Amino acid sequence: MIEAITQPRGWNRTDLEQDSSWIYRLTSDDIAQLRGALSHALASGRSKMEMSRDDFPINEALRRKLKDLIASTQTEHGFKLMRGFPVGDYSEEELRIFYWGLGLQLGVPRPQGKASAFMSDVRDAGGTYRAKTGRGYNTSSRLDFHADGSDMVGLLVVRVAKSGGESMISSSIRAHNEMLAMRPDLVHVLYQPFVFSRQGEHAPEEPPYYEAPIFGMQDGHFVCRHIRNHINSAQLSFPEVPRLTPLQIEALDMLDATLARPDLCFSMNFEPGDLQFINNHIVLHARTEYEDEQEPERKRFLLRLWLALPEGQPLPEGLRAAYKDVAPKSVRGGFRGVNVTPEVQAFEQRIASEHGMRFDIYRDRQRYAEGSIHQTSA
Template identity: 30%
Template sequence: MAPALTGDLPTAPHNLGGPISKDIFPDGLKTTGQHPPLYDELVPFDQFPRQITGPTVWKAEDYRENPEKWTHTFNEEQVAELSAAADAFLASKTPLTGISKSNFQLPKLADYLHKLRADLIDGKGFILFKGFPVQKWGNHKSAVAYMGLGTYLGYFVSQNSRGHVLGHVKDLGEDSTQIDKVRIYRTNARQYFHADDSDIVGLLCIAKALEGGESDLVSSHNVYNTLAAERPDVLKTLISPIWYFDRKGETSTGQEEYIRTSVIYLERSAAETGIEPRVYTKWDPYYVRSLSRFSDAGIIPPLSAEQLEALKVLEETCVRLSLHMVLDIGDIQFLSNAHILHARTAYTDHAPPKPRRHLMRLWLATPEEEGGWRLPFWDSNEKKRGGIQVDDQAPVAPLDAE
């Protein structure tokens, strides 16, 4: 059966069976995971704005020849502060899954990171850091400093059923054609434009590919405006709650294997804030195309001609409007998943013994009460909203892919 149109809200994870054990979740917080939207909070196409304005609407030509607008190189003082904080954390013997702003002190960088967080959430939505000394520090200290940096931007959430809060984008030789089972980040295949299951995603480059594996990103608000002008029919299809997203078996007990949802949402209204509801995009074509095992069995509808056209036009529009970015060793990219879509070109690794392409990944959550968007989901004000959580799987932070 397809998911119902309405239903009771799930209980927040920290209210399930009493307080969360800090032996399992060291910071006392648990990733809320994937779930359907609040269907009665979804609004029809005619209530969406005709055009989006503001700093979230940017064009590639605004930045392509001006990297100083989106690049920050860590200076010696900032590297020293990150190094000292990482050394102090390592000396404390605290599990990496227990890292937080309180035990990773950055008194000088904190103000800059606070402003950056605001720009990620409500501004252009992306930054590229350079000068992070991964080769000097090695993977363990680099992971500590990277996760510590991330705690100033959001709360880390689990990225898969194994509880990885420190993820690893690396080709593990899995079959990228088996899209109903395999997560594409574990292959060398092209990733089409998509958003991850978190408010902010971070990528730290540990090793580069021989060729390919380069990054593209686009303002989904610029894409929205372009579709509103050129293909309003496609925009209406993307706004309609007729889409099914696969969960690829990463489900807790009793959960559906898929979610019925929209691609483009409007924030829940909040007249008391005086802020116009913003347009939020949640998309990954691999998770839509992988559901043929259910549509072939008549359990969910197959993709319609209108949906297939929307798939095609959305990707083509993203490609046309995108900004290309290359991550070198020691570079860190942070970007918003609310109003940025990102992609990756296919790649080829170096032959052994040279290392394979390797990016450390963070998924970070930004709850409403701390400036996050008012999303039409039951967990919008949970600190660790979103992500992927299977039952009581504890968070883990492996130092390499597994």
């Protein structure tokens, strides 16, 4: 029998409006530490793949503060907004090093696309969201509520849009419980596998799609992996994939509608210097459509990291095909792409070791190549 999720507690819009503990404003001491760490990283001349946590040195007080902030995303609201880094004082390339160094303090970065890029520029590059291989980060489109492919997604806001581009978040725990009270039959459907497209960004040994449930439980931990755009893409791209049933479509429609309910979802306007961190397993995010400024140097621009966290929760076995590992405190997630070189793997393993994390994410590569893993299963 499926039961309501009680820990962590799902929230609604009013909860966040009345409790601003999800916002942390960087202190002058924090900023001084981060500036010093960036200066050290820039002076080292090391590339991103050569860097370690020690190349972005911060004192123990800030290290502990950051760790506590990230740990709180696993047990409290499921997200945190750090506000106030002086992005206007640095070039785009300097900000990339800053965000990379900060990310290394928090977890292990994960690749995000066909080129195996470990940091993405979130800006309108003329992409098409609702297409067979569409992604949202390179468009100005309104985005549906979804989870990214990692324990945590982080955004560094460099510039905001002329208008629009609000960040919207919704508690998948609260949506689960609301649906359970009204339509438990549809909640049951969402615990069963759906087929997701990899959007053409899979590694050579991977199949182009995989199966995963949208809702899951493991050792008392709830998880929601919902990416409607990828489910729709699988239906459009692969005729051999089973067609969605009317009940599956009804369940997906109700989940989307529940997540977007005005009393449940919460919108925030970003400011330059904001750092948003979201636990993908219990909070889904979306975005309103936006209009950019005309000058390229004034257009909306964010940097995105996907991170595997040492605080990461256990995941159900049904998510192995999506994340490649489901154990807690493991390196997992990301879109592998085609450029995971030995240098990249050595970097990942080194950062995993610095965080005391399990590194077994590539164990299935040979099994895929040998055909011992069915296309839509783990």
